[in-house]
Amino acid sequence: DAKTTQPNSMESNEEEPVHLPCNHSTISGTDYIHWYRQLPSQGPEYVIHGLTSNVNNRMASLAIAEDRKSSTLILHRATLRDAAVYYCILRDRGYKLSFGAGTTVTVRA
Amino acid sequence: EAGVVQSPRYKIIEKKQPVAFWCNPISGHNTLYWYLQNLGQGPELLIRYENEEAVDDSQLPKDRFSAERLKGVDSTLKIQPAELGDSAVYLCASSPGQNRPTDTQYFGPGTRLTVL
Numbered sequence: 001d002a003k004t005t006q007p008n009s010m011e012s013n014e015e016e017p018v019h020l021p022c023n024h025s026t027i028s029g030t031d032y033i034h035w036y037r038q039l040p041s042q043g044p045e046y047v048i049h050g051l052t053s054n055v056n057n058r059m060a061s062l063a064i065a066e067d068r069k070s071s072t073l074i075l076h077r078a079t080l081r082d083a084a085v086y087y088c089i090l091r092d093r094g095y096k097l098s099f100g101a102g103t104t105v106t107v108r109a
Numbered sequence: 110e111a112g113v114v115q116s117p118r119y120k121i122i123e124k125k126q127p128v129a130f131w132c133n134p135i136s137g138h139n140t141l142y143w144y145l146q147n148l149g150q151g152p153e154l155l156i157r158y159e160n161e162e163a164v165d166d167s168q169l170p171k172d173r174f175s176a177e178r179l180k181g182v183d184s185t186l187k188i189q190p191a192e193l194g195d196s197a198v199y200l201c202a203s204s205p206g207q208n209r210p211t212d213t214q215y216f217g218p219g220t221r222l223t224v225l
Binding site: 030049085091095101 | 157200217
């Protein structure tokens, strides 16, 4: 599986944007970039995914570099409920989600 | 719509005892996964089912772990006998089962196992 690199932790203030980077220099042309997050004492939940173009949904935005070797998950206005571990995952044709250690996001009130 | 249901949420057992975890996936989801999550790490896949068939169990420690999904709906994961190192969170997930790279996996809340 192609690997991703994320910072261990990030802090943000409530109602400010959060930019979570992910490096994936060995990404292949068929790899989708997925983001999941895991709130405390819960299972992971889907956030967003993309292939080449930037993507927006109600939870977040995903900005993908032109060479696809990196991407950034953007939480536009962080709330205390966004405190979680965020996982950046590359996914090829199949079903497999290979989770790394993720980025722990702390939101200060 | 109900999400993935797991029980129990917490389980404490003595080492060498057996333990079982139950999962009911989202209705209509053909694919079911069991993951193991150690403290401070991301989940790791143990086994994947397509309906009642285990199509990927390569990461399941078969000497002590077993799983079943007899009618292609709910599933049970068993450990016998449990060891201290099995203390972890066991997560169940399901997906519609078309195996596209865009498919979302829906996770349950997990069962936290503590082996004393």
